[in-house]
Amino acid sequence: MRETLWTLAALISHWRRRPGNLATLVLGLAIATALWSGVQALNAQARNSYDAAANAISGGGARTLVAARGGLFDQELFVRLRRAGVEVSPVLEGAIRIGEKNIRIIGVEPLSLPRRSPIADRRTRTDVIEDFFSGPGRGFAAPQTLRRLDLSEGAQPQTERGQLLPPLAALAEAPPGAIIVDIGVAQRLLDRPGKLSRLVILDEETFDEARLKPIAGDALRLVAPDDDSDLARLTDSFHLNLTAFGFLAFLVGLFIVHAAYGLAFEQRLPTLRTLRALGVGPPHLIAAMALEIGALTLIAGGAGVLGGHAIAQALLPDVAKSLESLYGAQISDRLALDARWWLSGLAMAGAGAALAAASGLTKALRLPALSFARPMAWRGAHHRYLGRQATLAALALVAAAGAYGFGQGLASGFAIIGLALLAAALILPVGLAGVLALGERFARRPLARWFFADGRQEISGLSLALMALLIALATNIGVGSMVEGFRQTFDRWLDARLVAEIYFEAATPADARDIEAWARTQPDIAAILPVWRAKTRIGGWPVDVVGMTPHETYTAHFPLIDAPTGVWTALHAQDAVLVSEQLARRLSLAIGETLDISTSGRDWSARIVGVFPDYGNPKGQLRIDHEKLKRYFDDASGVQYSLRVDPAATKRVIENIRQRFGGKIARIIDQAEVKTLSTDIFERTFAVTTALNTLTLIVSGVALFASLLTLSDMRRARIAPVWALGATRRKLAALEMARVMAFAAGAAAFAIPLGLFMTWCLVAIVNVAAFGWRLPFHMFPAQWLVVSCIALGAAFFAALIPVVRLARVSPTELLRVFSNER
């Protein structure tokens, strides 16, 4: 132990002499950890919120009984089950609007609420019971929900239908975006007297499914907790996406760590040799180095996890908004992370550090006690090094091809991208070396020949930083093209989809009929088109069914991906449906096939006559004839409409409707506003991707800078002879800069095709698997130019300090090289 500690002290003295090297190492590890744990924090936060939403009432893991055919059921069934000794607790859920915000109302029965439910712990339970039963009752909402509604405790907001809520109180355990009220209050607020949406099973141990049928007939269906969490399923791909980017950023960070540790190892070779010669055995050496890595992990990893927290905090609003607008998921806006998250961040830092240091450690183990200190020796001969790189690259390419050929889905998509990036990164030094060799062959002047020859030498030192730069650039191009291509497609699609000038939702179906009757008499209104909706499930997937009337709005504009001629006639005249691209892909549906659709009444079979793009919709969608929707879906919403009006009259018509119908209108919005909202959602969704992308690029810039800075000392040994032969320091500095810029340009040139390949993977594999739609492949040369400029700029700034230092280095310093061991 003592020996190990002394060894450690000797090793650590290195960092005192080379604080720059230490800073790079710590920074690299911290950044890698920060990006990774930041993304993990976002994911954890979102998942916690889903869980909170799903488990607030049941306490998690509980099965529930729901109406067999969807929708609500009579509370009489609850009483019958209880009277038969089946222990269940009733819940009624629904949505109301307060001001412009959608709020979920959860009606619970506090006496039978499961004890394991987070809102029914001993303290809360008493409060809930007492508050629910006295005076006007109570509504419990999470503090953030109150903030979002701009309400303080005690406030009694009104719903859009004019119902007064009970006074609100903050309750941390309440799921975000929801207000918990007494079951009776919920029935009143939601206008569902005597109705329930589910029954939570209180005691799985005593629950006997066989008893259900004699008591409740076929009215209820048992739902396992997993089936219920659509939200988790729907958002899975979103989180996988985030994770992939987080991991990419982590890898780029590890490049820095590897480079920095490699350098430190090399510089410490003399020390290691001396220690071995003094009799320190490999076990002590390894133990000391492991201790050193452990300490680094704690310091840098700790800083990284803190940084990750900051990153997550900064990105959380965007993530929350995009999850809300995309999936209707409510994410808590206060980061609440448990010990597990902190520990896993540290573990990741430790694993990363160990991985980056592994080659150094194995070499230390094999170090012969009496070997000479030969800097660069451990990297092996230059050729051998390049050959190994090329072989590894080829292997990675083969693996990528394998992933493409045999894998499928999101994981395979990311694997292909990862392996292709790895192959490209590995092959980069080989390619650059080839170019430099070519230059050397054609160069005439000695200084030029030295420039190329020395450049080849330098590649091995810079290669890791260059790889990181390449990966960051390619990712930027790849993701940038995908996002830009999506943006263009999305805009065109929105234009085609949003033809009607006004969209509105009536408060109730009866109100809708009033408005409809009135609208037909208005000269300003060319057409009123019902867009009623119903819900169903196909293949277990939640699907919206939307009705369409035969109208030019659709027949002339509604975007279709694939549809034979006569699709509209078929849709309205036959038992026919249009399916969304997502649904078609998910269930492998093709035009001409017959789809069995469970409706509120009987089941209905319809032929698929077309497929339409439905970007941004996590659920599947079916479009059917309006009359058939009315016939087959008793529970169709019957409140949504679009209006065709003279564009110039839009504002006037909206004003008219508002004045005339007031509270009968739940929402009214014009085309421009819908487009703004949709585009907004789009931008938010990719805001996080873009932010991570930019961070990755910054990290790679830091990697380059770190490598150049640490290399600059070693460079002196090479430059000093050239200087001694008469090249000025200024000239040498200019050559240094030129070389770095040339490397960066090479990386950028290489990054463009690699980025395009990545775009293709994202568009053709990842998006299809993650979201269920395939976008057209676009190329954006202007973007390549921007990325190339960024690469050169990053290289320039990274090289600036080392180069200026070189230009100003004193001749004595350069002369000392000749007296040194080097």
Place this chain on the structure above:
Amino acid sequence: MNARSPNSSQERSSAISRRSALLLALSSSGALAQGFGGLGATAPGFAIPRAGTQLAFPRDHGAHPDFRTEWWYVTANLKGDDGAAYGVQWTLFRFALQPNAARAGWDDRNIWMGHAAATSVNEHLFAQKFARGGIGQAGVEATPFRAFIDDWLLETRDDSVDAGIERLRVAASDKSFAYALDLTATGPVVLQGEGGYSRKSEAGQASYYYSQPFFRAEGSLSMSGRKIQVSGRAWMDREWSSQPLSADLKGWDWFSLHLEGGARLMLYRMRSVEAAPFLFGNWIDADGATSILAREDIVLEPLETTRIADRDVPIRWRVKIKNRDVDIETRPLNPRSWMGTDFAYWEGPIRFTGSHSGEGYLEMTGY
């Protein structure tokens, strides 16, 4: 249950039980009173028991929504076909959280609470249930008599529409126990106190209180998977009131005793922080004739305590009724007859020997 009054841990533990639901409603510091909607020290809006009121049956077997609280209470001392002794308890409480609590649907402001227990020498198994009024999950109807909460019930076995409580079925079950007993009255209903008007303190708090102490019980009992045929004696209590009890009430000790020879004895002792205990006793002859015992003739003396649920609970008692030459010592069938429900108390079957022998039930709160 209630955590609002920090110094009320004792009341909390004892807050409710048999006669205690009344005391609870009567008690201004009763935990449940506050926990369930802040019952005040008085009972504005609720009906108040008045001396001289004639109780009428079967009407008064049913619920009294004008009053704040009431309960239906059955205890049975049983003997199994295995020769062992058992005890069974079935209770249904109603609490109105505010006057005019009986309303339609979830707007109803009555809370129903059921307690059930089965006791043997080695085991004391219990369960509780809560339910809202108004939706049909729990309630009591006078004719034909029917009291229920979920699948626990106490109801008439007679077909006639005006059947009272002469022939009842009582049943309850939980994970670890279940029982179903037929109860058959072998004597008349007994009015407690002054014709059913029962005083609870010197200050005059009172309730309406009657009993049916003459049930023959027969049926089956399952405990921890073992099913036993049982028969024996049962006692039913009915009580309702609205008034708060005195503020310094600590708890009470309540005896219902079946004496050899057919007489019954009901005794209780209200323990106060400051005042001397309030004692009350009623001697019931085998034919149902009652005589109120003089307070100074009643002696209740704890002989031995046992540690249970962090409390010292007196489980062995000496009971003396001076002018009746009663001097007995009671022992529990199972000293650990602790009802660890949300409102916890000790309640279980007892046996006694001495000048008289017999069996009965003992309830103790506030320890």
